[in-house]
Amino acid sequence: MSSPMKNSGWRIGPLRVRSMAFFALFYLYLWLVVDVGLVYYAHEVTTEFPTFLRGTAFLKDFLMYPGGLLEYASAGISQYFYYGWAGALIATIVAALLCLLGWLFVAAGAGVRTRLLHYIPALIVLVLYSGYLHQLTACLVVLSALALACAYSWLPMRNGPLRLAVFVLLVGGLHYVAGGAYLLFGLLCALFEVLHRGRWALAGACLAATGVVPYVIGRQIMLVPAAAAYGRLLPLQGQGIWQTAVLLPGLWSFYVLAPPAVAVWRAVAVAKAGRAATEPGRPPGRLRWRAGTAALLAVAALCAALSLEPGLRTLLRIERDARERKWPELLREARQLDKHDLAVGWHVNRALFHTGQLPYQMFCFPQSELHLVPSDAAFKRYRMPDIVYVGFADLLFELGRVNTAEYLAYRGLEFVGERPFLLQRLALISLAKRETEAARILLGSLSRDLIMGDWARRYLARLEADPTLSADEQMQHIRSLMLVKDTIGFGPIEQMLLDLLERNPRNRMAFEYLMAGYLLTRDLDGLVANIGRLEDFSYPHIPRHYEEALALHALAGGTTLELGNRTIRWETLSRLGEFNAILKRFGSDTAGAREAAAPEFGDSYFFYFKFGISGVAG
Numbered sequence: 001m002s003s004p005m006k007n008s009g010w011r012i013g014p015l016r017v018r019s020m021a022f023f024a025l026f027y028l029y030l031w032l033v034v035d036v037g038l039v040y041y042a043h044e045v046t047t048e049f050p051t052f053l054r055g056t057a058f059l060k061d062f063l064m065y066p067g068g069l070l071e072y073a074s075a076g077i078s079q080y081f082y083y084g085w086a087g088a089l090i091a092t093i094v095a096a097l098l099c100l101l102g103w104l105f106v107a108a109g110a111g112v113r114t115r116l117l118h119y120i121p122a123l124i125v126l127v128l129y130s131g132y133l134h135q136l137t138a139c140l141v142v143l144s145a146l147a148l149a150c151a152y153s154w155l156p157m158r159n160g161p162l163r164l165a166v167f168v169l170l171v172g173g174l175h176y177v178a179g180g181a182y183l184l185f186g187l188l189c190a191l192f193e194v195l196h197r198g199r200w201a202l203a204g205a206c207l208a209a210t211g212v213v214p215y216v217i218g219r220q221i222m223l224v225p226a227a228a229a230y231g232r233l234l235p236l237q238g239q240g241i242w243q244t245a246v247l248l249p250g251l252w253s254f255y256v257l258a259p260p261a262v263a264v265w266r267a268v269a270v271a272k273a274g275r276a277a278t279e280p281g282r283p284p285g286r287l288r289w290r291a292g293t294a295a296l297l298a299v300a301a302l303c304a305a306l307s308l309e310p311g312l313r314t315l316l317r318i319e320r321d322a323r324e325r326k327w328p329e330l331l332r333e334a335r336q337l338d339k340h341d342l343a344v345g346w347h348v349n350r351a352l353f354h355t356g357q358l359p360y361q362m363f364c365f366p367q368s369e370l371h372l373v374p375s376d377a378a379f380k381r382y383r384m385p386d387i388v389y390v391g392f393a394d395l396l397f398e399l400g401r402v403n404t405a406e407y408l409a410y411r412g413l414e415f416v417g418e419r420p421f422l423l424q425r426l427a428l429i430s431l432a433k434r435e436t437e438a439a440r441i442l443l444g445s446l447s448r449d450l451i452m453g454d455w456a457r458r459y460l461a462r463l464e465a466d467p468t469l470s471a472d473e474q475m476q477h478i479r480s481l482m483l484v485k486d487t488i489g490f491g492p493i494e495q496m497l498l499d500l501l502e503r504n505p506r507n508r509m510a511f512e513y514l515m516a517g518y519l520l521t522r523d524l525d526g527l528v529a530n531i532g533r534l535e536d537f538s539y540p541h542i543p544r545h546y547e548e549a550l551a552l553h554a555l556a557g558g559t560t561l562e563l564g565n566r567t568i569r570w571e572t573l574s575r576l577g578e579f580n581a582i583l584k585r586f587g588s589d590t591a592g593a594r595e596a597a598a599p600e601f602g603d604s605y606f607f608y609f610k611f612g613i614s615g616v617a618g
Contacts, residue, residue, distance in 0.1 A: 018293050022300070023096050026122065030088035030129055037084030038316035039134040049134055050075035051417060053448040065224050066217065067179020067233045068568040070144060074137040079450040081134070091129050094139050095122040102255055105188065108153040109195040109259035112266045116292055119208060120254055123303050124247050130307035131243055132316060138248050141233045145181035146255060149188035153196070160202045167206050172213050176222075179233035186210025187256050195263050211269055235596040243307075311337070318347050322394075323421060327351040334365060340615075343391055345371030349393055349516065354601060358512045359543030362519070363614040369520050372513055373399070373477055373493050390415060393425050399509055400500050402432055418445070420452045427459070432478045436467050482508050493517055494526070505536045519545055520560030524553040532562060542566050548605035551576045579606045 030036040041050050052058070052075040062068035081087030098121035107113045121142075128135050148170055157163060169191055175182035187210075190203035206223035217228025226288070235248035271472060314333050322328035330351040349372060350363050352358040373395065390412035397405040409425045416422070425447040430439035440463065461467065469475045482502050493549065494517060499509035511533055518527035527549050534542065550561060551572050561568075579601050586593035593612050601607045602617030 005438065018289070018296070019096075019099075021293075022122070023092055026095060026126065026299075026300075027088050027092040030091055030126075031085050033304075034130050034132075034308065035084055035313060035317065036086040036091055036132075037046075037081050038313065038320060039087065039129070039132050039594040040079075041316055041320045042132060042134065050078050050137075051419060052076045052079050052450060053445070054453070055448050058448070059457070065179075065222060065228055065232065066175050066214070067141075067177070067181075069176070070140055070178040070181070070233070071137055074140050076450065078134065079134055082451045085173055090136070091125060094136065094143060095125040097143055098122065098125065098139065098146070098251075101143070101150055102258065104150050105146060105153065105192075105255065106259050106262055108150070109192045110335075111196070112262050114258075114262060116296055117258060117262070118330060119296055119300075121251055123300060124254075125252050126300065127303050128247060128306040130304055131309055132312055133241065133243055135244060135248065137233065138235060139251075141181045141249055142184060144174065144178040144256070145188065148181075148185050149192070152185075152189050153192050160199065164205050164209070166201060168209050171206075171210055172217055175213050175217055177547060180231065180235075181233065182210060183234065184252055184255065191256065191259050195259055197604055203497065207307045242510070245350050263316070315344065320343055322347045322350070324367070324510065325354070327354045331355065333359075338366075340366045340371070341467075342370055346391060346395065349513075350398075353509055353512055354372075358516060359539075359545050361603070362516060363605055363608050364590060364617065366613070366615040367520060367608065372517055372520065373496070390422075393422075397425070397429060397432070397478065399513070400478065400483060400503065401496065402429055402478070402482050405429055406433075420446060420449045423449075424452060427456070430572035431459075431469055431472075432475055432482065434468060436463065439463070462481060480504055481510075501533070505533070509536055511537065515546060517606060519549060519608070524549055524556070528553055528561065532564070534566065535564065542568065544572075545605045547572045548576070552606065552609055555580075575604070576606060579604070580609075583610070 030324045039049060050071070052072075059072060062072040068476060077090060080090060099118045102121055103114060103118035106118065125139060152167065152170060155163060155166060157166075171182050171185055171189075174185050186206055188292070190210075193199040193203040193206065211243065214229045218224050222229070235244075235252055316334050318330055321327070321333065328351075330347055334348045334351075335338065337344065340348060345366070345368065349358060349362070349367075349430060352365075353360060373392070393405045393408040395405075396402075397407065406426065406429045409422055409429065412422045412425075423442050427439050427442040427446060430442060431434075440460065443456045443460050443463075447453045447460065449456070461470070466472075483499060483503050493521045494514065497510045497514040497517065500507050501514065504510075511530075514530060515527055518524070518530070522530065527546065529551065531542075532548065534546075541547075547568055550563075551568055554561060554568070555576065579597060582601075583593050584596045586596065590611075594607075594613075597607060598616045602618075603614070607616070608614045
């Protein structure tokens, strides 16, 4: 007897054209619209994205429990999501295989080749990745069970005990390699025996073996707890996210319910219309093919539209641009947001500094006092989670607060584990502090990372040639900024920045952040007291926002301004006059004045000083 799989091959014709077109669009959507590679950067603040290192030392821990090998493979594959095109390709291949193997298994068990039903798993993958939920491991669990179930259905032997013996070997190996996949595999094999061959006794024996194997392998041989033996990698925990809580069990349910549902449908159809009306393999008519294809694309488009999160995409792109130091791109993304949370605010001001725009364009974006540098008092007041501190390590390192940056990076290890970006930060900090041996250890560990390994190996080679990195411009710059007596923790922001300027008066970042702090707190006296520091830098004239603050100070009759050879430009004074004219026209109608002034002055310090908001220019 020939295998039902061989009689129901993947049709060359309309059905194949539909599949190729569908998955081509699937790939392009994940790559160009979703930008699925952004899931790599979610590990800045979560533990969802896996860590992976080369070498047997990292592998050996995965060998000690059921499902470890699949988790290891998934972690390695996941690293390539760093390259957006590769991440979209991986997700597309997984979705296509889930559909193909599901199509084959339904055909084997129910004897009918489905035309559209088997695309449901691809839609589930589409919804997961449109929400930037990296569930590659969960998908590989299903894929491994499904692939082995298809292999089981191809077995040529009809002898029941022999088939059971092969099943036990397969389910045992699958349990060790893929953990909870054993359960789905057992259910699918039992379904096949019942639907295709009517062997209820063999199906029951397969289910019994499915229940016993985890106890023998997990509890007795590997000595893991019962929860790990039976439940690891089962879709039981949604982590408070409805998509994973609903869609992953739904993916499992599809493969269990589809074969009997299709078998029942076929039986009913045959009874009503006769076997000729539902002859397996009858190619669809042209009209039916077009209608089915249109329906599939419409459902896929609806799923994509409902699951895509443009706001989250923008936030993750900002995180990526900050990690890659793509400052102009970061600012372009930030302009798409109406409101900036703390993380976005920190990244925006850092990007403005690195593009030379902080004293000129700061109030083009939403601002608040907390958008500059950390403060224990402010964080406690707003009850910020500890993980928020991790994002400050790079900023404080650039400012010269190296010890505090090191402290935050080590706290990050506690929150999110040994992520590559944290190892990189710690390595740079050790190099700046001339702690060469500590840097070697960190770089050695990072050199085993698939993505950042090349960067680490280059630094190790440079250390061999120059142990103190005396020719490294970045290291020499940071060392020139470092406080001689650095402390850990966050005191008053103003004093921290003044200490940095005392250490190196040409610390431009500390100066611009100090002045930005005075602007945000509307401390005109503090700004005026430090305006003389402009002489330590090469500004061609007084930066725009400083000039606007000085004009306000002069209008209020403050202390005499000592500007040296610099003056407040007539254009700035004229604009202040126009702004005050609007305020005078509206009198006590603050809301009306704000609305009238926003189109022309919403990105100015005049507007922020009066109304306490920014980034509202027309």
